Amino acid sequence: MHPHIEKLYISARKSSRLIIGLMSGTSLDGLDVALCKVTGAGTNTQINVLHFTTVEYDQDYKNKIKQVFAKRECDLELVTLLHPWVGKLHGTMVSKCLQTWKVNASDIDVIASHGQTIYHCPKTQHNHPDFDNGTLQIGDSDQIAVTTGITTIGDFRQKHIAAGAEGAPLAVYGDYLYFSSADETRILLNMGGIANLTFLPKSGAMRDVFSSDIGPGNTIMDAYVQQYFSPLHYDDNANIAKSGKVNADLLKALCNNAFFNLSMPKTTGPEVFNLAYLQRAQQKSNTLNLNHEDVLATLNTFTARVIANAINECAQNNSVVYASGGGIHNPLLMAQLKELCPSIKAFKNTDDLGINPDAKEAVLFAILANECLAAEQQSLSNHTQGIAGITMGKVSFPD
Known part of the structure; x- marks a missing residue:
């Protein structure tokens, strides 16, 4: 041997x-x-x-x-x-x-x-x-x-x-093996460049467990900050987005993509959701002259809405969300998720499950x-x- x-x-x-x-x-x-x-x-x-x-x-x-x-x-x-x-x-x-x-x-x-x-x-x-x-x-x-x-x-x-x-x-494999619980239904939400979730019903039945990409997490926001607010790499503490106002027309254009209508599980990446995607949405909504702070505020709400829609689609009564990834450090995003997901019992971090x-x-x-x-x-x-x-x-x- x-x-x-x-x-x-x-x-x-x-x-x-x-x-x-x-x-x-x-x-x-x-x-x-x-x-x-x-x-x-x-x-x-x-x-x-x-x-x-x-x-x-x-x-x-x-x-x-x-x-x-x-x-x-x-x-x-x-x-x-x-x-x-x-x-x-x-x-x-x-x-x-x-x-x-x-x-x-x-x-x-x-x-x-x-x-x-x-x-x-x-x-x-x-x-x-x-x-x-x-x-x-x-x-x-x-x-x-x-x-x-x-x-x-x-x-x-x-x-x-x-x-x-x-x-x-x-994520479905590790999340199921390590984070499943017989006591509560859990949604493991990861907000990296692309956001994804794993649904873990408290029944523990494998047939009901799934993971799915959701759409953009931080990818467009980070790219926008790097292009217009260099040398910053991301919107620290969402300070820039907090100073802007959400533009309803741009938000509607951003949310208009066939991917969001696909059933979970599904997958995507920055090949789709990127600065070119943003520019096309601005062209369609006639918002190319929008100031940068308003664009970031709108992107933040876009990400929150996309994630919230996915959570609400699969959530059951008293589901608990355990979040991870860079998005947890965005207080504006986290606040919007809590507001947009009223049926969720609690939003926590995976620290509560023993994992940084x-x-x-x-x-x-x-x-x-x-x-x-x-x-x-x-x-x-x-x-x-x-x-x-x-x-x-x-x-x-x-x-």
Whole structure:
């Protein structure tokens, strides 16, 4: 037996494993690194986050990724070069985190890497009848493994597509395994660049559990701030949006998209919801001369309304929302959600469930890696997406 296979076998049989979860989202703010002690598997999964940090990306990283990010046409040579470059950079970041935490790389069972999404194209978005769903994440897991000396599991979304689904969202698996409750119906709301939710009925029935993208979270707001309020990267504390007024005509145009009429589960990305989408909405609503503060106020309300509509669509009596992602730091957005969702019993953060809301997505991929290593097959249909008993993740050895 190859030593690497033997080590994986030993890891799979352990009662608990040390797994580093990595998440780099569409906001491009940094690499989330979560060192997790994962005990058990399946519905018996227990998580203890030992360390968490976000390693901020410098402007060079952001500039390089933005040249290919969510662009239908881009430099293929640059994409090819970025794939190993991002992987090596992420590996270096992990090694520095381990040094800071005084943790030996040899003690880590595996790294779980999401990679950096640069293009997401479900069949509902692209116009190629000969093709099905597609998604592309760069950040080669071989580079991470070689750089850190730690076996790395990555490229999770491709199996989701191979099994007939859309590659996103993957939150249904980790959310169900870790956050389900027999005592209350929960909606796990993640507000990153794109917002998504997982519906967890207190019945615990797998057939009723689903995850779905909702629409834009912070992606258009952040892009707008970066374009017109540089050097700011986002609207801190929603101060800019609070100083503006919502424009009803622009809001109506923004909300007029076929995606919002699709049944959940569904998926989308910044390939659709971006500054070009905003500009088209402004053209249609004759609001191109609107001041920047009013645009941001309207974008904030647009995001709140889209999220609230999805929550209200699936909420049951006394449902509790547990929020995570960058959107939780936007007080205007959170206030609007509470106002627009009167049937929700309470809005809380995943801190109340024992997981730092900023770390949740990185922890999710640690859970997926743990399932790849140690779990019996689960069957989650996610309603119409037809997922049953799939194992996600490709294994990269360090030598």
